[in-house]
Amino acid sequence: MRVVLLGTAAGGGFPQWNCSCGLCAEVRAGSSRLSPRTQSGVAVSADGERWFLLNASPDLRAQIESFPPLQARAKPARNSPIQGVLLTNADLDHTLGLMQLREGRQLRVHCSPAVRENLTGGFPMAALLDSFCGIQWLNAPENLMPLLCHDNSPSGLLYNSFFVPGKQPRYMQGKALSVHGHSVGYKIADERTGGRLVFVPDIAAIEPGLVPRLSDCNLLLFDGTFWSQHEMHERCGIDISAGQMGHIPVSGEGGSLKILAGLPAKNRIYIHINNTNPILLEDSPERAAVVAAGVQIGRDGMEFNL
Amino acid sequence: MRVVLLGTAAGGGFPQWNCSCGLCAEVRAGSSRLSPRTQSGVAVSADGERWFLLNASPDLRAQIESFPPLQARAKPARNSPIQGVLLTNADLDHTLGLMQLREGRQLRVHCSPAVRENLTGGFPMAALLDSFCGIQWLNAPENLMPLLCHDNSPSGLLYNSFFVPGKQPRYMQGKALSVHGHSVGYKIADERTGGRLVFVPDIAAIEPGLVPRLSDCNLLLFDGTFWSQHEMHERCGIDISAGQMGHIPVSGEGGSLKILAGLPAKNRIYIHINNTNPILLEDSPERAAVVAAGVQIGRDGMEFNL
Secondary structure (H helix, E strand, O other): OEEEEEEOEOOOOEOOOOEOOHHHHHHHOOOOOOOOEOEOEEEEEOOOOOEEEEOOOOOHHHHHHHOHHHOOOOOOOEOOOEEEEEOOOOOHHHHOHHHHOOOOOOEEEEEOHHHHHHHHHHOOHHHHHHOOOOEEEEEOOOOOEEEEOOOOOEEEEEEEEEEEOOOOOHHHOOOOOOOOOOEEEEEEEEOOOOOEEEEEOOOOOOOHHHHHHHHOOOEEEEEOOOOOOOHHHHHHOOOOOOHHHOOOOOOOOOOHHHHHOOOOOOEEEEEOEOOOOHHHOOOOHHHHHHHHOOOEEOOOOOEEEO | OEEEEEEOEOOOOEOOOOEOOHHHHHHHOOOOOOOOEOEOEEEEEOOOOOEEEEOOOOOHHHHHHHOHHHOOOOOOOEOOOEEEEEOOOOOHHHHHHHHHOOOOOOEEEEEOHHHHHHHHHHOOHHHHHHOOOOEEEEEOOOOOEEEEOOOOOEEEEEEEEEEEOOOOOHHHOOOOOOOOOOEEEEEEEEOOOOOEEEEEOOOOOOOHHHHHHHHOOOEEEEEOOOOOOOHHHHHHOOOOOOHHHOOOOOOOOOOHHHHHOOOOOOEEEEEOEOOOOHHHOOOOHHHHHHHHOOOEEOOOOOEEEO
């Protein structure tokens, strides 16, 4: 299975359009200690020809142009190797990219019932896209099942989803849903090689029952949004905590790094990194602490073969 | 007045993600005869400090990063020199960028009542953004009025809008509106220099009454979406005409070039150019015909001082 990190920043990207915090200012100035990052998204393929997107960021157009295997093939004039999109939640930074795929064939969108409800009753993407390509909704399965291509042929991949602690998208706050499960993670396995990816870009807490799920893979792509609970306040004067935004911080007693450090996956990678997070800085002590724990910091274009 | 063309392609951009027509394939291969283009949008400013966007394309994040005057100033940590957004219609390629500005202060969106209705009843951007920055709607005036900054101070610019023949956004088809005027053009004038821009990126026909409007400017930015009526069919096998998409073609007896050739503006520029349009190709006879008529082909980053 080929896995490529199309984008590794949290919502807003790095730099963020309206931010001049130390990190955003320095990356705009072309610092060698920082790399610009587009908003979080991943592409996977068993055969290198037929691809699935894991989330669809607002930067998707640029991400497709940065990675030739996702581009249209020579014939016919209009086509795409993208077979479907798997959503972990209905946040805007994970779903706006679907609107950019409107010129193509019907979209196959895999997600939880709650995410579908958000994208029907909150952000009516389903109705909007019905005037263009339309959406075929598929319930992300709880048990490992074949992930089918657009023509229903096998892709060579198996997948399942699992609920993780999360929060409603901000645009749905105050609206009651008929179902639970705002955020899911995915396991994706290659039928031939046995390679296994676990993808969890948004998670508010690591409950003990989740650790076996995070352990059963060669590659773990994990929520690295914030270094600490109160980073948004300290760096940008915005009074909202990591927890209130639905993310477990990397550092601290209850942070994710202590757990990731003990997991067996060969590659454990932080993704979905906010522009305020000091692990972005290549010579920061925070980054050094992550690396010392055997965990890596994702960057755009990073590729893995599982 | 400074005017910068942030993006000069029609919806989908150039290349378009799912297109491998001759032009898209050649620009991806890095041809020297073609330049990539992001989706249509313009920025204007009287003082070079405080800026207004004309339409907000899905590529807005990358466009801001490509043009430093639109980026956040040094302090406070979160800020933006963008004072407001003027919309010509409610098409997705002109409005999706508003969603990318959600992390900032309240958005001031200038548009016609019909566009506002599209973005309330069709694509409920107003409700979605209420959970973030919120939108303050301003009716684009029919007569020249001061264009105010976010704090209501004068910007040094005057503006007015005028209805042009257009069509409903595709996502609104079949829905009746209470008001007319899906598309408008804008005139923007510098109070100090008298420099005048007319901006018309989408227009289905040039009615005789419109010619005086198009004549009263130093810089005309005009709909160059299609070279010919049936280009989409010929190049991509898609059976829809320029007229059905709400655009007058450049060429032919009823085309825009014959009219633009006779207009007095020093700079007459085609913008909003579709990926199928042969004027994109620097050595095409179609481009030569445009240049021979005294009209230019817009490209991303082009700047004017009026």
